[in-house]
Structures are given as C-alpha cells and as structure tokens.
Amino acid sequence: MLSSSHWGIFRPIVRDGRLVAAEPFAADPDPSQLLQSIPSAIHHKSRVLRPAVRKSWLESGPGAHPERRGSDRYVEVDWDQALDLVAGELKRVVTGFGNQAIYGGSYGWASAGRFHHAKSQVRRFLNVLGGFTDSVDTYSNAAGTVIARRILGTIQAIDGPGTSWSSIAANAGLVVMFGGMPLRNTQITVGGLGEHTSRDGLEKAKAAGVAFVNVCPIRDDAAAFLDAEWLAPRPGSDTAIMLGLIHTLISEGLHDREFLASHATGFERFADYVMGVTDGVPKTAQWASGLSELPAEAICALARRMAATRTFLVVNWSLQRSEHGEQPFWAAIALAAALGQLGLPGGGLGFGYGSLEGLGGQRRAAPRPTFPTLRNPVEAFIPVARIADMLLSPGAPFQYDGRDLAYPDIRLVYWCGGNPFHHHQDLNRLIAAWRRPEAVIVHETWWTATARHADVVLPASSPLERDDIGASSLDRFMVAMRKAIEPLGEARSDFAIFGGLAERLGLGAAFHEGRGEGEWLRLMYQGARERAAQADMQWPDFDAFWDQGFVEIPAAEKPYVLFEAFRKDPALHRLGTPSGHIEIVSEAIAGFAYEDCLGHPTWMAPREWLGSPLAARFPLHLLTTQPATRLHGQMDMGTVSQASKVAGREPMRINPADAAARGVGDGDIVRVFNDRGAILAGAVLTDSIRPGVIQIATGAWYDPETPGEIGSLDKHGNPNVLTPDRGTSKLAQGPSAQNTLVEVARFEGAVPRVSAFDPPIDS
Structure with missing residues (x-):
C-alpha cells in the first residue's frame, strides 16, 4: 500500500489502527525528511475532531461579534446541525445578495490527491450553487506569471518543464543563480512526487565542470557542494544588477545582435534606457553597484564571463514577491535575450529551479486525472493576494493586467484547504479585514489560525483517511493513495461534506452526478488513461493500477531544452505574444500607462528596502x-x-x-x-x-x-x-x-x- 504527499510518495505503516511510520518510496533517490513528521501530525492533539461553531455566532446568529473571531471559544455540534447552519447561510446570502457575495477563493496546497483536491471540490460545489467570487494567480509567483504571459506568451518558463539538468550538465559552462537555488524547496512539488532529482542534477552538473555563481544575500541558498562564488547584494536590487550586466554587454559589444533582431522586439528602445539616452542615467555597473553594494568590477566580470561561455540563468520565484516584482523577471528575460542563448542546449534561463522539485527533470509529458469543477457563472474575481483589500473596501476600483475592476461586497467566505493566516501578508490588517464578512465557513483538519477565525469549522479527513490518486505534472509517478486508517473523530472528506450540503440545497445530483468517491476515481483514471493511449502510453486498467499501487511514466528519451523550437524557426514556432517574439518592450503594457510598471524592464526603488x-x-x-x-x-x-x-x-x-x-x-x-x-x-x-x-x-x-x-x-x-x-x-x-x-x-x-x-x- 502506498500514499503520496507534496513532499514524496511513501508507504504508511499502521499498527492497531494508528499510523506509526511513513517509509520512503523505494524508487526515490533523495527522499524528504518531511515524511518523518506525518505520523505525529496525523495524530496530533490539534486535529479538528467534530463540527464546531464559534460560541457567540451560534448564540446570536450571522454577523454576531466579528471582533471575537480569533478569541471566541467553540462549541461542538453534530453533523446535521452543522450542515443545516451552513446550508442556511448559503441560502441567505445567495437570496439576499447574490452569488457574487460568496468568496470561494480557497488557496493552498491541501492534499496531493487529484480527487480530494480541496480547491477543486469547493469550486465545483459553489459552481453548482450558482457561482462565486474567485481568485486568480498564486502567492508563489503571481507577478512572474503575469509578466511571463505578456513577454514570453507562455508561463512554461515559470511552471515548467524547463531545460533539463542533463542538458545543463552536458552543455553549460556557467550557472548564475539570482536568489540562490535552495535545496530545501526542492523537497516539494504540487501533487506529490516519486523521485527527487534536483540534488542529483546539480551534483552531475558540478562534476561535469559547470561553475556556479550565487547572487543572493544568503550564502547557503546554494548547496555547499557547488562551491559557488557568492555575490551578496542588498535584497531587492536584482533588477539593478541585471541592468548593469546588460549595460556592460552593450557597451563592450558582447550582446547577440543577430538573435535580438530575429527573436525579440523592442531591444533598441530598451537599450536607450539602459544606456541613459532616455532618462540621462546610464545603468552602468557602477550605478548598479551603488544600489546593490556589489563591486562594479564584479558585475562587469560576471557579464563578460556569461558572454564568453554557455550560460544558464536561474531566477528564484522569491525575487518577484516584492514591490515591482515584475521587473526582475522581465529584466532576466532581457538579459538572457541579450546573451542570445535562449533555446540552446544548456543555455537560456529558467525560473524557480530552487523553488520547486521537478522543473529540470526529464519527464515525458503525460496526462493526469482531474476532477471537473464546472463553469463559474460569476465573472467577479480578485488577484489572489488582494483579499484584505477586497474585504476592507467593497466597491473600490482596482487595476489588474490592463483591466479596470472593482472589489465585490463579500458577505460569506468559504475556505476549504489552505491557510490565509499563513500565506497572507500583514496579519493584523488581515484580522481587521476578516471581521467584515457575516459568515466564515472553513473545512479544516487541524485547528490552524484560519480555523480559529471561522464561524463554522467542519472537520476534514486527512489524505490517509480516504482513497485518492496522487499525480503531478512534474513527476513520473501516479500513485494509488489507498486509505490507510479510519478518519479520526467524526472527520469526513470534503466530497462527503459538500454532498451533504448539496442534498440539503436540492443540488445533490448536480454535484455528485450519482457517483460515489470510488466511481469518481475510476472515471478520472480512465479519462487520463485514454488520453495517455493517444500519446502511445499504455497504462493498466484501474483495478490493476489500484493493486499495483502506481504507474511509472517513462523518462523522456532526450533532454528537454526550453524554447528550442522557437530558436530554430521563430516564424513557424511563434511565441504567444502579439509580435510572436520575446517582447523586451511590450506595447500592450506601455498602453496601460501604469506608473508602477512601464513598457520595458525598469529599475524602480521599492518603498521599503535598505536604500530607503x-x-x-x-x-x-x-x-x-x-x-x-x-x-x-x-x-x-x-x-x-x-x-x-x-x-x-x-x-x-x-x-x-x-x-x-x-x-x-x-x-x-x-x-x-x-x-x-x-x-x-x-x-x-x-x-x-x-x-x-x-x-x-x-x-x-x-x-x-x-x-x-x-x-x-x-x-x-x-x-x-x-x-x-x-x-x-x-x-x-x-x-x-x-x-x-x-x-x-x-x-x-x-x-x-x-x-x-x-x-x-x-x-
């Protein structure tokens, strides 16, 4: 019997109905230490064991004493009472304010299982109900994703697959890491993983003679065995450093004019900015030194070194989680284009190689099972990190990616999977915002801070307490996650909880379509199996898969090189941008006339950094x-x-x-x-x-x-x-x-x- 988690596949060891160990998957060459925490977490005292309602809300009704969220005690109730309360609230809000007044932007990693994926479950339920206000993008890489779509026409450089480590090891001479490449982050991948390969990829690249440079305030964000040169800049100065590197390339004639002319657009206008023609400030290495506190000589030397050898740029996702976070990613794309090595084996760039496992793997593309969430009839949405703004300022206007929008008036928050009191910023501001809705409904497995700030808490079973299928787009294994133990207390799966609510609302058939959990798993697997067959991959039938415990997807026959086809024939393999090329200048973004994001990569000092x-x-x-x-x-x-x-x-x-x-x-x-x-x-x-x-x-x-x-x-x-x-x-x-x-x-x-x-x- 196997199970899966975002940090690895494992074999659950159960004695007398209790999980006592999680043994790493035999095929994993570098299993994560996080597996050791699973038994203690599953049976921890902080488990939510029964439905619970915030005391003053139960006594006085919706909207009662929102200032007590976070301090109130909870009263346990039976499932019928809890589901009746939640169904009643949903009816009240939909009838009185419309579906737009429900925020269902549940966000978080939740389970590795594809069926019991909490965000998919809550979206399907709320869509059956008539829709909800949703969120877009992620806390992990929102700015990077939006800018990549505009400049590269794809987010593949952000989410993978990227250029394989085997290609880098065989062809690169230098890897430059902006923001480091911390191996701690490569323990994890959304949907689970059967093999951790980043350490092996790095070790092989080092053994092949590839040199590494770590441009990061933290030295050990590059593994010690890489023996990386450490350049320790002020945090937040990466865009300035990249502009200084580009200035050196241009001033010394080291940029690839031919590649820029055939594969990019706008470089000449951008170069005028870099050279100081447009604003009177040349972005020299000396200028970048004043902002970053790196020696100007080190910046110049690095630019020459990158131009002299096959260079792969790695940019950590963390760089774009900052004010003007679009700029370091855009500047990195411009730097890679100036070097002219995009699409060459071992050259170019990749985002997030130190942020997630699997981006540099050599996995053959394969389908994975998905749970259909249906269409959301409500058009309202927010960027995922603007939840406090939405709750505090209903009706207020805001801009997003060229669109003029307004925050909806939220009366009910439905959170299923995830923990905003972990991932959101300025928690004191979030607490104030969290007091605005009249009802907060949360499914949780443990008494997290989000559960402690809810009005109704419904106990969700853990992944080990139900059947599921684990699969990731960045891993080679699909896993039969067989139930290992009975649910603790009165915990139920999200599917069972939503099924109970749907029945109370007269929507049961629309939600579950007459299928139980086992039937949904068969349907989802069979759909993926049929798509795999179209790609000449033969998977066993569901029963054989369930008995065997996993399906292994073969590795790709040759290393993958990001943008290889585009480089060879930019006319035939156009990018998804208006020009079909890399947009170093974006006319679309320039047309938005945003003062905080211009039409090309730009240095803009953040309000809060060591230079302020x-x-x-x-x-x-x-x-x-x-x-x-x-x-x-x-x-x-x-x-x-x-x-x-x-x-x-x-x-x-x-x-x-x-x-x-x-x-x-x-x-x-x-x-x-x-x-x-x-x-x-x-x-x-x-x-x-x-x-x-x-x-x-x-x-x-x-x-x-x-x-x-x-x-x-x-x-x-x-x-x-x-x-x-x-x-x-x-x-x-x-x-x-x-x-x-x-x-x-x-x-x-x-x-x-x-x-x-x-x-x-x-x-």
Whole structure:
C-alpha cells in the first residue's frame, strides 16, 4: 500500500489502527525528511475532531461579534446541525445578495490527491450553487506569471518543464543563480512526487565542470557542494544588477545582435534606457553597484564571463514577491535575450529551479486525472493576494493586467484547504479585514489560525483517511493513495461534506452526478488513461493500477531544452505574444500607462528596502523564506518542524555582527518588530547571512499573546505579522512580502508559552 504527499510518495505503516511510520518510496533517490513528521501530525492533539461553531455566532446568529473571531471559544455540534447552519447561510446570502457575495477563493496546497483536491471540490460545489467570487494567480509567483504571459506568451518558463539538468550538465559552462537555488524547496512539488532529482542534477552538473555563481544575500541558498562564488547584494536590487550586466554587454559589444533582431522586439528602445539616452542615467555597473553594494568590477566580470561561455540563468520565484516584482523577471528575460542563448542546449534561463522539485527533470509529458469543477457563472474575481483589500473596501476600483475592476461586497467566505493566516501578508490588517464578512465557513483538519477565525469549522479527513490518486505534472509517478486508517473523530472528506450540503440545497445530483468517491476515481483514471493511449502510453486498467499501487511514466528519451523550437524557426514556432517574439518592450503594457510598471524592464526603488529612508528606523531587511522542516505551515506541529525550533519559537538567522550590535547571543529569544507588529523568534547566528539581513521561514502557526486583538505580540514567530500587504504593481497585484524592514531586540522577562496547537474547544 502506498500514499503520496507534496513532499514524496511513501508507504504508511499502521499498527492497531494508528499510523506509526511513513517509509520512503523505494524508487526515490533523495527522499524528504518531511515524511518523518506525518505520523505525529496525523495524530496530533490539534486535529479538528467534530463540527464546531464559534460560541457567540451560534448564540446570536450571522454577523454576531466579528471582533471575537480569533478569541471566541467553540462549541461542538453534530453533523446535521452543522450542515443545516451552513446550508442556511448559503441560502441567505445567495437570496439576499447574490452569488457574487460568496468568496470561494480557497488557496493552498491541501492534499496531493487529484480527487480530494480541496480547491477543486469547493469550486465545483459553489459552481453548482450558482457561482462565486474567485481568485486568480498564486502567492508563489503571481507577478512572474503575469509578466511571463505578456513577454514570453507562455508561463512554461515559470511552471515548467524547463531545460533539463542533463542538458545543463552536458552543455553549460556557467550557472548564475539570482536568489540562490535552495535545496530545501526542492523537497516539494504540487501533487506529490516519486523521485527527487534536483540534488542529483546539480551534483552531475558540478562534476561535469559547470561553475556556479550565487547572487543572493544568503550564502547557503546554494548547496555547499557547488562551491559557488557568492555575490551578496542588498535584497531587492536584482533588477539593478541585471541592468548593469546588460549595460556592460552593450557597451563592450558582447550582446547577440543577430538573435535580438530575429527573436525579440523592442531591444533598441530598451537599450536607450539602459544606456541613459532616455532618462540621462546610464545603468552602468557602477550605478548598479551603488544600489546593490556589489563591486562594479564584479558585475562587469560576471557579464563578460556569461558572454564568453554557455550560460544558464536561474531566477528564484522569491525575487518577484516584492514591490515591482515584475521587473526582475522581465529584466532576466532581457538579459538572457541579450546573451542570445535562449533555446540552446544548456543555455537560456529558467525560473524557480530552487523553488520547486521537478522543473529540470526529464519527464515525458503525460496526462493526469482531474476532477471537473464546472463553469463559474460569476465573472467577479480578485488577484489572489488582494483579499484584505477586497474585504476592507467593497466597491473600490482596482487595476489588474490592463483591466479596470472593482472589489465585490463579500458577505460569506468559504475556505476549504489552505491557510490565509499563513500565506497572507500583514496579519493584523488581515484580522481587521476578516471581521467584515457575516459568515466564515472553513473545512479544516487541524485547528490552524484560519480555523480559529471561522464561524463554522467542519472537520476534514486527512489524505490517509480516504482513497485518492496522487499525480503531478512534474513527476513520473501516479500513485494509488489507498486509505490507510479510519478518519479520526467524526472527520469526513470534503466530497462527503459538500454532498451533504448539496442534498440539503436540492443540488445533490448536480454535484455528485450519482457517483460515489470510488466511481469518481475510476472515471478520472480512465479519462487520463485514454488520453495517455493517444500519446502511445499504455497504462493498466484501474483495478490493476489500484493493486499495483502506481504507474511509472517513462523518462523522456532526450533532454528537454526550453524554447528550442522557437530558436530554430521563430516564424513557424511563434511565441504567444502579439509580435510572436520575446517582447523586451511590450506595447500592450506601455498602453496601460501604469506608473508602477512601464513598457520595458525598469529599475524602480521599492518603498521599503535598505536604500530607503525607513531603514534609519528599521535597519534590518527581513527575508521570509520557505522552511526546510515543513511545507509552508503544514506539519508545523510535526516532529521535524518542532525539532528545529529555538525554545519553541521559529528560528531567526542573523549575521554575528548585527547580533553583537544588539547584544543578542545564539539561542536568545528576540523581539522582531516594525510598525505593523511584533513577533518572538529564536536567534541563530551565522555568517551565511550578509550583514543588514535576517531570515525567518514562513509557516510558524500564528499565536498572538492576546487572541483576536489587532497588534498583539505573536509568541511563535510568524513573519507575516511584519510583511507589507501591498500589490507588486497594477499589472499583477502580486504579494510584496520580501520588502520588509524590521528591528531586532533581545527579549527580556518571562517568555510566554506557545499555545498555537491547543484546540479552542469548550468541553
């Protein structure tokens, strides 16, 4: 028997009905340590075991005491009462305000299973109900996705597949990593994975003689075995560095004029900006040095080195999670085009190789099972990171990717899978926004902060407590996720919960179409199997697949090279842009007349970085990275994550010089603060962080000293208490978490107990 997770396939070991171990899949060459947390997480005291209703909401009805969300206790009720309450709320809102008043933008990784994929389940249910206000894009790469669609006509460079590691190892001389390539992030892939190959790909490239340069404030965001040259810039200066590199290429005649003429559009106008013709400011290496604090000589030398050898540029997704986050991705595309190596084996660029597993794999394209979500009749939507703006400012206008839109008036939030109190910025602002709806309905497996801020909490079963199919577009294995244990308490699958609601609303047949969970799995698998047969892949029938436990998709016969066909024949293989070429200048974006996103890559200083006046008050730049010990906030209660804590708090990595200036020692509890809030963290001193920068991983469960109070000290170390909630630009409206200035002080006095994992249930 096998199961799957976003961090790997595993074999669940069960004794007396309890999960005791998760053994790595035998075919995985580099299994993730996160598997070790699964048993402790599944049986943790923080599980939601029965339907629960916020006490004052149950007593006084919809909209009662929204200021108590986060502080109220919960009363457990039976399933019939809970479903009746939720069905009644849905009827009330739809009848009184229309379907647009429901926000169903559930966002998060949830289960690796394709049927019990929470976002798909809630979308199908709400679409059957008549629709809902949805969200678009992702917190991971919103700005990058929008700009890539405009400039490259595809998001493949963002989401993969990208140029294979085998092609890089065989052909590249140099890999330049903007934002590093941290292996901690390559533990995970959406939909699960059977083999982790990034470490092997990097090791083979290094063994083949490929050199690596790490342009990042964090040295160990490049694996030690790469022996990468470390250039440690100010955070947020990557666009300036790339412009300085392009200036050097142009001024020394090292750019590929022929490629730019045949495969790109607008380079001449962009070059006028780079050379200072249009604004009087040449973007020289010396200019870039003043912004980045990298030596000008190092920038010039890197440009010459890139032009002299086959070079692959890697740009971490984290760079675009900042104000003007579209710019570093656009500038990287312009830099790669200037080098003229896009579409060549081992050359060009890729985004996110250190952000996700599988982008550089050699997997043959294959279908995967999908659960149909049906059409949403409601046209209203928001960019995913603008939820607080929507709740706080109903009716307010906003711009997104050339469209003039307005925020809908949301009366009910339905959240199923995911945890906005993990991934959203400026949590104190989110708390204020979260008080606006009259009802918040949440399906949850654990008592996360999102569950603690809901009115009705419905216990969702874990992936090990139901049957499913695990599959990822970036992995070679599809897995029969067979039920391993019975659901804890009274937990039910999302499909069963929505089925119960649909029956109460007279929509049962439309939702489930007369099929149970097992029948849906057969249908989804068979659909994928038929599509695979059209691509000459023979998969076993469902029963054989279920017995065998997995299907292995063969590796591609040759390495993949991104944009190879486009390079060979740009007329036959046009890009999906208006010109069919790489749009270094975009007439469409220029036509939007956005002051915060012009028609070509542009340096625009963020409001909050070490080069801004605010640094006089808050002189440390906080980088909020993904954790090595969990997936976002998932399994923070698990053994691996708990072992990483410092006195129960999230670690804060700081340069020894910065720590000494503040009287902070290794292992001290510190207060990290700015005008948005304050958190406690545990100091870890390291010279792998450049001075002026601290690093705190996201995902520590939000745990305010005074629950429900705006501005309360977070005891546990959730850095999104501190991050700004502002859009990257009017183009993409993505999150800007990486523009965060703070100060740090040693915490004095009695340290409050972490209570994030204590269920808020009245006995």
